[in-house]
Amino acid sequence: MRRRPGLSARLKLTLSYAGFLAVAGALLLAVVWGFLLRYVPDNSQGLLGISPNRYLLVHTFAPAAAAAMVFLLLFGLLGGWILAGHMLAPLTRITDAARLAGSGSLSHRIRMRGRRDEFRELSDAFDAMLEQLESHVAEQRRFAANASHELRTPLAISRTLLDVARKDPARDPGELVERLHAVNTRAIGLTEALLLLSRGDRGHFTRESVDLSLIAEEAAETLFPLAEQRGTTLDVTGGPARSSGSAERLVTNLVQNAIVHNLPGDGTVTVHTEAHGDTSVLRVENTGRRLPPELVPTLVEPFQRGTERVRTDEHAGVGLGLAIVRSIVRAHNGTLHLVPRPAGGLLVTVRLPGTA
Numbered sequence: 001m002r003r004r005p006g007l008s009a010r011l012k013l014t015l016s017y018a019g020f021l022a023v024a025g026a027l028l029l030a031v032v033w034g035f036l037l038r039y040v041p042d043n044s045q046g047l048l049g050i051s052p053n054r055y056l057l058v059h060t061f062a063p064a065a066a067a068a069m070v071f072l073l074l075f076g077l078l079g080g081w082i083l084a085g086h087m088l089a090p091l092t093r094i095t096d097a098a099r100l101a102g103s104g105s106l107s108h109r110i111r112m113r114g115r116r117d118e119f120r121e122l123s124d125a126f127d128a129m130l131e132q133l134e135s136h137v138a139e140q141r142r143f144a145a146n147a148s149h150e151l152r153t154p155l156a157i158s159r160t161l162l163d164v165a166r167k168d169p170a171r172d173p174g175e176l177v178e179r180l181h182a183v184n185t186r187a188i189g190l191t192e193a194l195l196l197l198s199r200g201d202r203g204h205f206t207r208e209s210v211d212l213s214l215i216a217e218e219a220a221e222t223l224f225p226l227a228e229q230r231g232t233t234l235d236v237t238g239g240p241a242r243s244s245g246s247a248e249r250l251v252t253n254l255v256q257n258a259i260v261h262n263l264p265g266d267g268t269v270t271v272h273t274e275a276h277g278d279t280s281v282l283r284v285e286n287t288g289r290r291l292p293p294e295l296v297p298t299l300v301e302p303f304q305r306g307t308e309r310v311r312t313d314e315h316a317g318v319g320l321g322l323a324i325v326r327s328i329v330r331a332h333n334g335t336l337h338l339v340p341r342p343a344g345g346l347l348v349t350v351r352l353p354g355t356a
Contacts, residue, residue: 009091010084017080018073025072029065036061090119094126106134143302147194154187194320209355212241212251212282213273219252220271223259231265238273241280243352245332251282253321254348258286262345280354288345296338296346300326325350 007015037054093110100108109130112123158180165176213236220236227234234255251271258269272283302323322338325348329336334352341347 010081010088013084013087014077014080017083018076021076021080022069022073025069029068033061033065090123094119094123097126097130101130101133106130106137139301147302151187151190154183154190157183190320207244208246209242209244210247212243212247212280212352213238215247215251216255216271216273216282219248219255222252223255226256227259227269230259230262230267232259232262232267232269234259234269234271236271236273238271239275241273241275241282242355243280243332244355245328245352247282247328247332247352250325250328250350253325254282254284254350257321257325258284258346258348262286262288275354278354280352282350282352283347284350285341285347286345287341287343290344291340291346293340296340299338299346300336 037057090112093112097108097110109127110123111127112120114120161176161179161183165171165173216236216238220234224234255269255271259267262269267287269284269286272281272285274281300322302320326336329350329352332352334350337349337351339347339349
């Protein structure tokens with residue numbers, strides 16, 4: 001937005017300092033002048049015939065007062081310019097950083113030193129904002145790159161299958177149809193997961209009173225065949241934990257993730273719900289391989305499964321389970337906490353605002 005040029009803040013502060021100093025000096029001279037002339041007689045002999053009269057004092061004091069006023073004005077302009085420049089120097093650094101950020105450079109930080117004042121707080125807040133922006137932009141870039149790869153993979157597989165079928169007409173068409181169906185099913189699941197993740201980031205969910213304990217039981221009942229197939233014991237414990245929102249997908253994704261990423265044959269998954277004051281708590285704990293602590297924060301990023309990106313169909317899902325969970329938790333103003341278990345596996349704790 002183009003605006004008409006005006007006086008700079010430094011010049012305005014300089015004129016303000018100089019004007020205040022000149023007014024203060026003028027008032028001081030006026031008070032001295034008034035009290036001095038009050039006791040000086042206005043006659044040709046002066047006081048007792050030996051003191052100067054008012055006329056002589058006026059002509060003697062006026063030039064000195066005028067010179068003092070000029071000095072105060074010049075001193076106020078010079079001192080005000082230097083002082084305003086010193087005061088606005090931090091703001092100049094913040095402005096330069098904002099211009100760099102506007103040009104796309106989000107890695108620059110102000111890192112202002114000195115005692116904490118208004119400018120230091122503004123600088124720290126600006127640095128924190130840049131850090132979050134840089135993190136979000138990097139996350140979005142990784143997401144776009146990973147999504148492009150994941151969406152391109154089923155299309156490439158479909159083209160390869162069709163090329164093979166075209167070159168080998170005698171090939172069994174039933175096998176081709178079955179493999180194409182599996183590839184398209186994965187592509188549709190990936191697209192639906194991306195749409196759900198997008199809705200979660202925008203907070204587009206139906207707001208209604210729900211009980212996390214009932215949702216946990218329903219999710220356990222739905223996913224019991226998967227747990228039985230993988231030899232995983234699934235338990236639901238705890239009591240009512242009411243919240244407002246849409247938590248079905250959140251609970252289902254957590255339970256499914258705990259079943260899929262577990263020990264083969266003898267794993268366990270424990271789902272626990274409880275209420276703490278005005279907070280509803282959901283904990284999902286599962287056995288599994290040991291996870292390095294530095295790896296855990298990356299698990300909520302899209303297309304992350306364990307230590308590497310999703311590239312195969314060996315597990316259910318498309319690598320967006322925990323990313324969708326984080327998105328839903330954010331949309332509900334809750335918190336998501338992941339802790340690796342010492343014996344292996346993961347403990348996921350979700351806290352949502354509770355309702356009566």
